[in-house]
Every structure is written in structure tokens, then in C-alpha cells.
Amino acid sequence: MNSATVSGGIEYVVASYVITWVVLGVMLVRIVGSVRRARAEYDQARTGGFRT
Amino acid sequence: MAFRDDMRRTRAIVWKDLTTERRSKAGFNSVAALGITILVLFGFALGPDGAMLKAAAAGALWLAVLFAGVLAFNRSYQVELEGGALEALLLYPGARWAIFAGKLIANLIFVTAMLVIVVAVGIVLFQVRIPAQWPSLIGIMMLGVIGIVALGTFYAAMSSRSRAREVLLPLLLYPMLIPVLLASMEATKAFLIGDVMNATGAWVQMLSLFDVIFLVATFLAFEYVIEV
Amino acid sequence: MSPVNTNAFDPPKAGPWVAIGWLSFAFFVFTQVFAVMTSPADAMMGHLQKMMYVHVPAAWVTFLAFGIVLVASLYFLMKEDERADLLAASAAEVGSLFCGLTLVLGMLWGRPTWNVWWSWDARLTSTLVLFLIFVGYLALRSFVEDPQRRGQWSAAVGILGAINVPIVWMSVRWWRTLHQIQSNPRGLSPEYLRGLLLNVAAFTLLCIWFIQRRYVAARYERAAEHASQAAALGGNDE
Amino acid sequence: MQNSAPPLSPNHALDARGVARRFGARWVLRGINLQVRAGEMVGLLGHNGCGKSTFMRIVATLLKASAGDCFVYGSNVKTEGDAVRHHVGFFSHVPGLYDDLSARENLAFAATMLGFPEADIDAALERVGLMHVTNERVRGFSAGMQRRLSLARLILQRPRLLLLDEPYNNLDVAGIALMNGFIRELNAAGGAAIVVLHDLVPARGVLDRTVIIRDGRVHTPSAGDLIHDGASPQAITAAAGAAGIS
Numbered sequence: 001m002n003s004a005t006v007s008g009g010i011e012y013v014v015a016s017y018v019i020t021w022v023v024l025g026v027m028l029v030r031i032v033g034s035v036r037r038a039r040a041e042y043d044q045a046r047t048g049g050f051r052t
Numbered sequence: 053m054a055f056r057d058d059m060r061r062t063r064a065i066v067w068k069d070l071t072t073e074r075r076s077k078a079g080f081n082s083v084a085a086l087g088i089t090i091l092v093l094f095g096f097a098l099g100p101d102g103a104m105l106k107a108a109a110a111g112a113l114w115l116a117v118l119f120a121g122v123l124a125f126n127r128s129y130q131v132e133l134e135g136g137a138l139e140a141l142l143l144y145p146g147a148r149w150a151i152f153a154g155k156l157i158a159n160l161i162f163v164t165a166m167l168v169i170v171v172a173v174g175i176v177l178f179q180v181r182i183p184a185q186w187p188s189l190i191g192i193m194m195l196g197v198i199g200i201v202a203l204g205t206f207y208a209a210m211s212s213r214s215r216a217r218e219v220l221l222p223l224l225l226y227p228m229l230i231p232v233l234l235a236s237m238e239a240t241k242a243f244l245i246g247d248v249m250n251a252t253g254a255w256v257q258m259l260s261l262f263d264v265i266f267l268v269a270t271f272l273a274f275e276y277v278i279e280v
Numbered sequence: 281m282s283p284v285n286t287n288a289f290d291p292p293k294a295g296p297w298v299a300i301g302w303l304s305f306a307f308f309v310f311t312q313v314f315a316v317m318t319s320p321a322d323a324m325m326g327h328l329q330k331m332m333y334v335h336v337p338a339a340w341v342t343f344l345a346f347g348i349v350l351v352a353s354l355y356f357l358m359k360e361d362e363r364a365d366l367l368a369a370s371a372a373e374v375g376s377l378f379c380g381l382t383l384v385l386g387m388l389w390g391r392p393t394w395n396v397w398w399s400w401d402a403r404l405t406s407t408l409v410l411f412l413i414f415v416g417y418l419a420l421r422s423f424v425e426d427p428q429r430r431g432q433w434s435a436a437v438g439i440l441g442a443i444n445v446p447i448v449w450m451s452v453r454w455w456r457t458l459h460q461i462q463s464n465p466r467g468l469s470p471e472y473l474r475g476l477l478l479n480v481a482a483f484t485l486l487c488i489w490f491i492q493r494r495y496v497a498a499r500y501e502r503a504a505e506h507a508s509q510a511a512a513l514g515g516n517d518e
Numbered sequence: 519m520q521n522s523a524p525p526l527s528p529n530h531a532l533d534a535r536g537v538a539r540r541f542g543a544r545w546v547l548r549g550i551n552l553q554v555r556a557g558e559m560v561g562l563l564g565h566n567g568c569g570k571s572t573f574m575r576i577v578a579t580l581l582k583a584s585a586g587d588c589f590v591y592g593s594n595v596k597t598e599g600d601a602v603r604h605h606v607g608f609f610s611h612v613p614g615l616y617d618d619l620s621a622r623e624n625l626a627f628a629a630t631m632l633g634f635p636e637a638d639i640d641a642a643l644e645r646v647g648l649m650h651v652t653n654e655r656v657r658g659f660s661a662g663m664q665r666r667l668s669l670a671r672l673i674l675q676r677p678r679l680l681l682l683d684e685p686y687n688n689l690d691v692a693g694i695a696l697m698n699g700f701i702r703e704l705n706a707a708g709g710a711a712i713v714v715l716h717d718l719v720p721a722r723g724v725l726d727r728t729v730i731i732r733d734g735r736v737h738t739p740s741a742g743d744l745i746h747d748g749a750s751p752q753a754i755t756a757a758a759g760a761a762g763i764s
Contacts, residue, residue: 009328009392016388017312020334023381024486027374028305031493038500042291045508057633064630072618075655135664136612139580140671143614144631145603206440210433214423223419224437227412228444231451238455258454262447269443273436276357279599280429280582425542428582505543 058150065141065154066161072131073162079127080162087120087170095177102179109178110241114233116170118200121163122222125204128159129212138213142278152205152274159201167197180244189243195259196236199266203228206270209277232266235259289506292499297492304489308482315475328392333475335385337483339407342382343445344487345375346410349417350442353435365431366502368438369421370494374487376414382407402453409448413441529591531556531605531679531710532577536586538734539572546572548734549586554710556591556678559701559724562714564731570714571611573731574681577712578608590679607677609685613664614671617657621648621667624656628671642670646696661688666696673700680704680711686720694720 073079094112098104132138141151171193175182183189204225211221239255315333352368355361386404387397398404417437424430532554539547547569554560562570575581577588579599587594593601615624625639643649646666656664665688672680680701686694701711701724715721718728730737 009326012388012392013327013330016331016334016385017316019384019388020338020381023377024308027377027490028301031490031497032301034497035493035500038497038504042500042504042507045504060633061631064627068616068619068627071623072616075618131616131618134617136610136614137616139608139610139612140614140628141631142580143578143603143606143608144628145600145633146631147600203440207437210420210437214420214433216423220416220420220423223412224416227409227416228440230409231444231447234451234455254454258451262451265443265447266440269440273440276432277436279579280426280432427540427542428584509540509543509545 054147058147058153061144061146061150062153062157065151066157069128069131069155069158070161073158080165083120083123083127083162084166084169086123087116087166088173090116090119091170091174091177105178106180106245107241109174109180110244111237112178113171113174114196114237114240116174117163117167117197118226118229118233120166120170121200121204122225124159124162124166125201125208125225126212126217126221128155128162128205129208133212148275148278149271151278152209152271155209156201156205159205160197163197163201164194167193183243185243189240192236192239192243192256192259195256195263196232196240199232199236199259199263200229202263202266202270203232206274206277209274231262232259235262289503291503292496297489297496300485301489301493304482304485308486311475311478311482315479319472319475328389329472331385331389332472333479335382335389336476337480338378338382338385339403340480341483341487342375342379342407342410344484345371345378345491346414346442346445348491349375349438353438353442356431356435357439362427362431362502363499365427365435366498367491367495368435369418370491370498372414372417372421372438373494374490376411376418378487379407379411379414383411400452400456402449402456405452406445406449410441410445413437413444417441529556530554530589531558531591532712533589534573534577534586535588537573537576537583537588538585539569539576539581540584545584546734547576547583550731550734550736552729552736554679554712556710557705557708559705559711559713559726561718561721561725561728562712562731563716563718563728564737566716568731569734570731571683574608574610574683574712574714577679578606578610578681579603580608605678606681607672607675607679608681608683609668609672610683611687613656613668615656615664615667618655620653620655621659621670622652624667625670625674629674632675634674638674642673645673646670647692662690662693665689666693669697669700676704676707676709678709680709680713682711682713684714684716686715686717698724 091112094108094116095105098108098112129138132141174180204221207224207228208221211217211224214220235255235258239252239259242252242255312333316330319330319333321327321329348371349368352364352371356364356368383404386407390399390404391397417434420437421430421434424433530553532552534550534552536549536551537547538545538549546567550569550573552560562573564570572581576583577590577595579595579602582596587596589595590602591605593605595602616627619627621643622639625642626636629636629639640649640652643652646669648663648666648670651659651663656667659667682697682701685697689697698721701713704711713721713725715728718725
């Protein structure tokens with residue numbers, strides 16, 4: 001905290017970007033998947049398909 | 053006078069809660085014993101060093117009150133759930149806040165009684181010197197208890213009627229209580245080991261402010277929580 | 281006379297949301313690359329400054345999401361429109377993920393700067409408390425089946441939680457001030473500000489898009505439940 | 519869904535329009551339409567899980583309907599709960615008593631909550647035959663005694679709309695007579711009652727009409743399965759069978 005400059009630490013920068021992108025990517029995949037699933041479920045229910 | 057009717061209902065609920073609690077003495081005794089046990093455990097965690105114990109006494113006291121109090125909050129609705137008494141309670145006419153006020157006051161008395169025991173034991177165990185301004189300390193403790201009980205009574209209304217009530221109440225309640233606990237601990241600490249920062253007044257003001265905010269919020273929201 | 285609100289049973293309306301999703305992601309990639317490429321190494325923090333372009337936007341959208349939970353919860357209690365409850369739940373789910381991300385990024389930033397993974401400063405601590413409130417909110421939802429009860433209870437928890445966040449921040453800051461380890465935030469020079477604002481905009485778009493998709497999924501689930509009921513028991517006089 | 523028209527008249531004890539309720543994905547009530555006039559005694563029949571109890575809880579303001587409107591003496595159950603609770607007395611499956619209070623204390627608590635004088639408590643206890651245990655804790659009571667104590671609370675309250683959910687459970691012959699006497703008394707005073715039953719026999723001579731609930735709706739009986747009061751148990755069983763109630 002008192003150090004005048006922080007020279008290194010590039011690995012922390014890389015890590016934070018990697019984590020951010022991975023988290024957002026996983027969110028994207030999961031959310032798109034959940035919309036697809038729910039939509040398919042709805043279509044099936046509407047056409048009278050049996051659902052447990 | 054609708055307000056007077058509701059006050060009468062509040063008194064009836066307080067009387068009813070305290071009477072049932074008094075008749076099952078095991079309830080209060082075990083909750084108080086748990087509070088003491090937690091203090092003892094804190095003693096072991098902090099070591100036998102007197103100065104260390106004194107420094108941590110305020111925090112340990114409040115956490116013991118909190119952990120034991122959580123049991124009291126769930127118990128307070130447990131009485132209502134046995135035999136469907138809550139159903140009958142909700143069927144009586146009158147404002148919903150009267151029910152909350154009744155439960156809150158009963159819990160307040162219950163937790164205060166427990167606090168007296170826990171503090172008495174804590175003073176001995178943690179080698180605390182009773183400060184000269186002890187009446188103010190009692191005031192601070194009451195402010196802290198009001199905050200804890202208001203939120204505890206509110207969240208227990210939900211958790212006690214859901215699955216997994218043992219986990220849910222602490223999970224919902226503890227994060228909400230952080231400001232109240234922080235202010236209570238710091239103010240108590242300032243009294244017990246000396247007010248180095250001269251900040252007690254500010255903590256007490258904050259604590260009062262939190263109490264007012266949370267009391268207003270819980271009173272307003274209780275209707276939505278107890279109905280349905 | 282409360283008009284009956286059964287809107288939540290209809291399937292959600294279609295919109296250009298797939299296109300908006302692609303655009304949001306493209307914009308996000310652009311702003312990230314742009315900000316990293318254009319910002320010079322900071323005099324004091326070196327390259328660590330670049331973490332600002334993920335950390336600050338993530339923190340911002342966390343609070344945005346919780347703001348949506350607050351507004352949707354209030355709306356639900358006033359109007360009893362189940363769609364508001366579903367929106368609040370979607371915002372809470374997305375918000376909790378961004379909140380977790382913010383915490384991890386905060387720790388990654390704290391380690392090289394302060395040499396500790398965690399410092400009990402007001403922002404970090406209140407973000408952690410916010411995360412715990414999110415977790416409690418979502419746990420409550422998963423433990424209550426009845427939608428009416430779940431809606432009212434989680435709305436109450438959401439509103440009180442939202443009230444609590446500034447209070448936590450205030451009390452932790454005051455607590456830290458007493459212990460004299462508060463770091464002084466510096467003003468931000470304009471060369472960084474542009475990249476930051478662009479990234480905040482991109483994160484906001486992404487967050488809203490995520491919440492919207494999650495909400496659409498929840499609406500489809502509702503509509504599916506309703507449709508399967510109608511199919512199984514032969515018509516419903518809704 | 520019907521438009522939410524104004525209530526028929528404040529004299530209608532109950533006016534339910536399209537009352538529906540779901541639990542999770544399951545619609546337990548799918549639109550109940552039921553009007554009960556003041557002074558009318560209505561029985562509700564239906565097999566287990568058909569939504570009778572759910573409907574009663576909605577009328578008693580203990581549950582919120584997912585859809586539809588319901589009025590008790592002109593007050594909306596959803597938005598004017600307090601007014602409705604002044605009229606409604608609910609006798610449910612659960613006794614709703616405090617185990618650690620005595621019989622008298624339970625009634626005293628109820629009287630305070632209801633805003634009625636405690637002076638009537640002794641009369642109510644006398645009437646349900648619990649005078650010998652007034653100061654004993656409810657914890658030691660049998661199920662039947664607890665039912666009688668719950669009935670004493672209703673006697674204190676004298677509601678204008680009585681909701682009885684399987685009231686004869688755990689009651690002996692004397693208890694059933696007591697219950698029927700109380701229902702008739704309220705009826706004579708102009709009150710209405712809705713009684714959920716799985717067996718019509720104990721309620722003979724009490725009900726004006728019987729409504730069958732099936733699949734969460736009021737089942738309109740055809741001429742063949744009309745149940746009229748005073749029918750023989752065999753006829754009732756046959757009619758119930760025809761209506762799909764086992």
C-alpha cells in the first residue's frame with residue numbers, strides 16, 4: 001500500500017481478465033441453455049405432451 | 053378506537069407468549085445455558101490471557117446473545133405452529149402490526165432476560181471491570197437488543213414456516229444484523245476498555261438510527277410476511 | 281376490486297433479444313480490447329490499473345442488479361403482478377454471479393496492491409455482505425414452493441436487504457476510519473475514464489441482457505406449467 | 519375469467535367468483551363460483567384433494583386466491599381482510615389452541631383478540647361440557663376435548679359466516695349434537711354456514727343444500743345425482759358415487 005509503484009503483478013491482471021471472460025462465457029451458455037429448455041418445455045406442454 | 057384495540061391485542065400476545073414460555077421453563081433455561089456455553093467456548097478460543105479476554109469481551113458477549121437469541125426467535129413461532137395456533141391468530145380481526153408488536157415485545161423481554169444472565173457470567177469469565185457509567189452501558193445494550201430482536205422476529209416469521217428453518221434464519225438474519233452488531237460491539241467495547249477514539253457517542257447515534265430504520269421497515273413489511 | 285392478473289401465464293413476447301445479445305457481446309469485446317490497448321501504464325500502479333476495466337463495471341452492475349431486485353420487489357408487493365417477482369428473481373440470480381465476480385476481482389486487485397487477499401475496507405466488505413444477502417434471498421426462494429408466498433417473502437427480504445446495503449457500507453466505513461487504515465482513493469485521469477465508461481456501458485448491456493434472458497426462461501417455465509395443467513385436466517376457464 | 523363485478527349485495531354472506539388457487543404448478547381450485555345467502559346453510563362435498571379446504575382457507579383470508587374475487591358480506595377477501603375477519607368464524611382441522619395455556623386462558627386470549635367480554639367464557643365452557651377442566655392445560659386434552667374447546671371459541675365469537683371444515687371429526691355423538699345445535703342457533707340468528715363434509719349423515723337436518731366440488735370447480739349436479747336433505751344414507755352414497763365421489 002505504501003509502495004510508490006507496483007511494477008509487477010501482470011499475472012493478476014491476466015487472471016482477472018481470464019476469470020471475467022470465463023464467468024461471462026459460462027453465464028452466457030447457461031442462460032441461453034435455460035431459455036432453450038424452458039421454451040422446449042413450454043412447446044411440449046402446449047401441444048399436450050405428457051410431463052412428469 | 054381501532055388503535056386501542058390493537059394495543060390490547062398486542063398486550064394479550066405478549067402475555068400469552070410469556071406465559072407459555074414461563075410454563076415451559078426448559079426453554080429459557082436451555083437458551084440461557086447455551087449463551088453461557090458459547091461464552092465459555094469463546095474463552096477457550098481466545099486463550100487465558102487476561103488482557104486478550106478483556107479486549108474481546110464485548111464481541112463475545114454480543115455473539116453469544118445473537119447465537120442463543122436465534123433459537124428464541126424460531127421458538128417464538130414454534131409455539132404458534134403447534135396445533136395450528138398461528139391460523140387462529142391470523143383469523144382474529146385487527147391490524148397485523150399488533151401481532152408483530154406482541155411477538156417483538158415478548159422476544160425483547162426474553163432476550164433481555166437472557167442478556168442479563170450472559171452479561172453477568174461474561175463479566176466474571178472475561179475478567180471485566182464494571183465501568184462507572186454502567187447505566188449508559190445498559191442503555192446501549194438495550195438499543196442493540198432492540199435491533200437484533202426486531203430483525204430476528206421478522207425473519208423468523210418466514211424461516212419458521214419454511215423448510216430448513218435452522219439454516220435459513222441465520223443465513224437471512226446474520227448479514228442483516230452486521231450494522232447493528234458492529235455498532236453494539238464497538239459501543240460496548242468503548243465502555244469496557246475505555247473510549248480511546250472518543251467514538252461512543254457516534255456509535256450510539258448510529259445504533260439508534262439503525263434501530264429506527266429497521267423497526268419501521270419490519271413493521272411495514274410484516275403484513276406481507278405473515279399473510280398467505 | 282383487484283383485477284386478476286394472469287399475465288405471468290402467457291408465454292413471453294418475442295423481441296430482438298438474440299440480436300441484442302450478439303451486439304452486447306461484440307460491444308463488450310470491443311470495449312475490453314479498446315480499454316486495455318489504449319490505457320498507458322499508470323505511474324503508481326503500473327499495469328494493475330487495467331483491472332479497473334473489469335472490476336469497477338462488475339461492481340456497478342452488481343448494484344444495478346440489486347437495484348432492479350428492489351424496484352421489482354416493491355412493484356410486486358404493490359401490484360401483485362407475478363412477472364415482477366420473476367424479474368426480481370432473475371435479477372438476483374444474475375446479480376449474485378456478478379457480485380461473486382466482483383469479490384474475486386477485488387481480491388485479485390488487493391493482493392498485489394496491499395499484499396493481502398482481503399482487506400476489511402468498506403467497499404469490499406459491503407460487497408461481501410451484499411453477496412451473502414443475495415445468497416440468502418436465493419436460498420429462501422428455493423425453500424418455499426408456493427409462488428404467492430415465495431413472492432411476498434422474497435420481496436420483503438429483497439427490500440430489507442437493499443435497505444441494509446448502504447447501512448452496512450456506512451457502518452463498516454466508520455469502523456474502518458476508527459482503525460485508521462483507510463486508503464485514499466485518487467481522482468481518475470481522463471485517459472482512463474473513457475475506457476472505464478465504455479466498459480461500464482458494455483457490462484450494463486450484458487447484465488440487462490442476462491437478466492432479460494433469465495426472465496424469459498422463467499416466464500416460459502410458468503407458461504409451461506400452466507399449459508400442462510390445462511392440457512392434463514381438459515381446459516381451464518381462465 | 520369474469521369481470522370483477524361489484525358484489526351482489528351486502529346481504530350475501532358469500533359471493534365467490536372464479537376463485538382459483540394454485541400451489542406451484544398445480545391448480546387446486548380452477549374457478550369456484552358460489553353464492554351463499556345470509557341464513558343459508560351449505561354443505562361442500564368432494565373427494566380428498568378436490569380443493570374444499572383450500573377454498574375455505576381463501577374465504578377465511580388465510581390464503582390468497584391466485585385468481586378470482588371473493589366477497590363476504592360485501593367485503594373483498596383479498597383487499598378488506600380485516601372487515602372479513604370480523605364476520606368469519608373458521609373451524610379447521612387444527613384446534614388452534616396453545617398447549618401450555620389452560621382451557622379458560624385459551625378462551626380469555628381469544629376473547630381479548632376478538633374484542634369480546636371475558637364474562638361469556640364460563641357460559642361457553644359450560645355449554646361444550648368442559649367446566650370440569652377449565653384450569654387444566656390443553657396439552658393433556660384429548661382430540662375431542664380440543665375440538666370442543668375450539669367450538670367454545672366459536673360460541674364466544676358468534677360469527678355471521680361460519681366456516682366448518684369437517685367439523686364432526688373426533689366428536690362423539692353428544693359433540694355432534696352440540697355442533698348441530700350451535701349451527702342451528704346461528705342460523706336462527708340469520709347467520710350463514712359453509713360446512714365441508716366427507717359424510718353427510720351427521721349433518722342431516724342442518725343443511726339447506728349441498729354443493730359438490732370436483733376438479734377444483736363447482737360440479738353442477740344433473741337431475742340424477744341431486745342430493746336433498748333428508749335423503750337416506752344409501753341414496754346419498756349412491757348420489758355421491760354418481761358425482762364421482764368415492
